[in-house]
């Protein structure tokens with residue numbers, strides 16, 4: 001929580017998960033992010049609806065192996081072509097869906113994944129209020145790994161699960177909190193034990209980690225201006241080595 005508070009103080013709320021179709025409404029900006037400073041929980045709860053759940057689930061798949069800028073282009077295509085609807089995603093030919101999401105890369109695979117996930121969410125009534133998919137069942141779906149499943153559960157359903165990606169491993173590894181050999185499950189256990197069970201903290205924390213990995217803790221880290229340098233093993237060791 002100490003690291004979380006430092007990152008939050010440094011960067012402010014990140015306004016995740018962006019929902020393009022809700023841009024400029026419910027406290028969101030023109031890219032669908034919550035505007036910093038608004039009471040996020042109120043707006044988050046007000047925005048929980050079928051289309052939001054679908055768009056977050058779609059975004060979680062589209063963002064695999066690509067940047068969010070490319071995902072935005074693909075989502076823009078889906079919204080503009082009126083394809084952001086579970087029944088339409090299931091009905092249209094897979095190659096047509098693939099063409100719409102082409103900017104996100106791996107579009108043939110991702111179109112197949114979208115159809116499988118959409119079918120699962122529709123059959124299980126998971127677009128309806130209060131129904132939450134089971135993590136194990138999500139993981140059984142083709143193309144859904146732990147990071148994608150946890151992103152969907154955390155951001156679309158408000159389940160407090162820590163999303164662990166390469167940035168998480170890099171930053172916590174350098175801080176000396178995690179070891180590079182630890183599995184997803186082991187890392188999740190450590191983080192879930194240490195953090196408040198508050199889904200808003202989990203949502204914000206993951207977004208802050210992504211921000212920090214892009215701003216300072218890059219592949220080649222920019223440590224001198226980093227707010228975490230006092231507690232960072234990597235930085236301390238580099239200092240020992242340097243001086």
Ligand code: SF4
Nearest residue numbers: 217223226229232235
């Ligand atoms: S001090 Fe350097 S290595 Fe440590 S968290 Fe900051 S940027 Fe990353």
